[in-house]
Amino acid sequence: MTDTPKKTVLKSVPAPTRPSREEAMAAVRTLIAWAGDNPDREGLKDTPKRVINAYAEWYRGYDLDPAEELSRVFEDVSGYDDMVILREIDVESHCEHHMAPFLGTAYVAYLPTDKVVGISKLVKVVEIFAKRLQTQETMTAQIADAIDSALHPRGTAIMIDAVHQCMSTRGVHHPNVSTITTQFTGEFKTNPALQERFLRLIGKTG
Structure with missing residues (x-):
């Protein structure tokens, strides 16, 4: 009997009662x-x-729900089944280790099945997760998971490229180092050619 692969679930700790x-x-x-x-x-x-x-x-992202933003979908796609890509989404977040800003850009793509979502909603999902205390790695995975859970696409691709002030203004003091994180799910994960096409279309490969 073959074991069914288990989906990784991002666990969150409930927030304590907010002070006044x-x-x-x-x-x-x-x-x-x-x-x-x-x-x-x-x-x-x-x-x-x-x-x-x-x-x-x-930190307004704690009061917003990404699932709600993605709840309104459009099923009339006239057979469209190729990538939907959003490039150059501004990311303004704060690292959870030093509460210092990290600033950069997100790129989001998904392969629709029978429904699509308004493109502004995808930007809103990025903003919701960015407006929380974060690590870039976690935020990248959270965005992909939210899109997968709401839209059930054939695959999702996320890239974030950001500069962390906790490294550029303190500690090692290297202001020109950016961090790149990616998350691929579904067909993006299993098809290297599709990953390459995504990276080429967002201008991140030669």
């Missing part, structure tokens, strides 16, 4: 003091409020 806005601003004041400055001086008085407002924008 006042508690979050108090934490920022503590960090300012820890850094060696006075949180009560004029230039820093409103900084806790600004930081919390910025966090609400940077």
Whole structure:
């Protein structure tokens, strides 16, 4: 009897109860003091409020559901069965190790079966996962998994190319190093020629 391959499931730890806005601003004041400055001086008085407002924008992905974004599909594709590719999707995220930004570009492709989704929804899925504390590797896999789960395509291809500020502004201080991650599923995973065509179409191969 042949064992059926098991799908890799990305596990997530439930978030704890969120502190109040006042508690979050108090934490920022503590960090300012820890850094060696006075949180009560004029230039820093409103900084806790600004930081919390910025966090609400940077991490809004926790309040959004990628499955919901991909729930509305279009079944009238007139027999189209080739790649759907989105190139040059801006990625603005923060690494979960240092909470430092990493900035780059995502490329997303899928091979539709009997339905497609609005292209803006694919961009939104990238944004949802980017607006969380992340590792680039995890985010790449999460995007592919969300598309596979919602659309059941014949295959999905994801590439992210990003520069991590935790490496360029601290630590080894190498500002010109970018990290590339890929995730291929379905026919993209089993067909090297299809992978090569995807990479050529997004301009990532000679």
